[in-house]
Amino acid sequence: GEDVEQSLFLSVREGDSSVINCTYTDSSSTYLYWYKQEPGAGLQLLTYIFSNMDMKQDQRLTVLLNKKDKHLSLRIADTQTGDSAIYFCAESPRRGSQGNLIFGKGTKLSVKP
Amino acid sequence: GAGVSQTPSNKVTEKGKYVELRCDPISGHTALYWYRQSLGQGPEFLIYFQGTGAADDSGLPNDRFFAVRPEGSVSTLKIQRTERGDSAVYLCASSLTGGGDTDTQYFGPGTRLTVL
Numbered sequence: 365g366e367d368v369e370q371s372l373f374l375s376v377r378e379g380d381s382s383v384i385n386c387t388y389t390d391s392s393s394t395y396l397y398w399y400k401q402e403p404g405a406g407l408q409l410l411t412y413i414f415s416n417m418d419m420k421q422d423q424r425l426t427v428l429l430n431k432k433d434k435h436l437s438l439r440i441a442d443t444q445t446g447d448s449a450i451y452f453c454a455e456s457p458r459r460g461s462q463g464n465l466i467f468g469k470g471t472k473l474s475v476k477p
Numbered sequence: 478g479a480g481v482s483q484t485p486s487n488k489v490t491e492k493g494k495y496v497e498l499r500c501d502p503i504s505g506h507t508a509l510y511w512y513r514q515s516l517g518q519g520p521e522f523l524i525y526f527q528g529t530g531a532a533d534d535s536g537l538p539n540d541r542f543f544a545v546r547p548e549g550s551v552s553t554l555k556i557q558r559t560e561r562g563d564s565a566v567y568l569c570a571s572s573l574t575g576g577g578d579t580d581t582q583y584f585g586p587g588t589r590l591t592v593l
Contacts, residue, residue: 368519395580406481406568407520407584452519456580464510464536465582467519 368468370453375474382440384471386453389434393455396429397465398438401450410438410451440473448475479503481585483569489591490559498554498588502571509552510582511544512568520568526552527574559592566590 368388376382388396394415399407413420413427413436420427426439440447450470457466482501490496502509508527512520522536526546534544541559546552556563566589570582 397581399584406586409581409583412581464522464525464533465520467521469517469519
């Protein structure tokens with residue numbers, strides 16, 4: 365079946381790196397996404413990676429994809445208090461990336477000053 | 478507008494009542510999605526429109542839920558005979574649907590529905 369799993373909580377100190385991990389089950393997923401949700405707000409797209417890539421870097425964000433293990437990670441360098449939020453991993457299980465996204469339950473990142 | 482907008486931002490209703498939730502997608506986006514997010518959970522897919530037609534409604538929980546997009550732009554999610562279990566944040570997203578990275582879904586701020 366389709367299931368995306370994430371650890372529920374992560375706590376880091378300001379200035380450290382954060383690594384949020386995700387596992388997914390559908391090997392046909394063409395794109396994998398990271399969304400950020402701040403309290404009372406909608407989902408903000410952070411970054412995404414195409415399934416034929418191993419790594420994608422975008423400023424402080426680095427996404428690593430291990431297709432063999434169906435493991436996705438998001439690294440945030442120099443984590444700031446403004447990074448405190450819930451981070452959702454999502455896969456697009458259908459070819460062509462049309463249709464529904466399957467989300468994990470989210471990882472709540474707390475950044476301590 | 479610049480992003481996806483949803484109205485109302487909050488809706489409180491009584492059990493058994495009918496509610497309508499509205500979504501305005503990003504201009505030019507042909508695909509529109511509805512999701513439901515319960516407390517402490519990730520968003521769960523409800524329905525996906527391509528233009529005016531529902532391309533996939535497999536996520537609708539039962540026949541009390543219905544959605545329309547008559548002109549291929551604005552969409553309305555309709556819930557009949559609301560139940561307390563329908564309380565959640567209802568999220569709308571849109572995408573350009575041109576293939577490649579243009580399929581990325583952009584989300585609105587959501588409508589928080591509370592059924593008393």
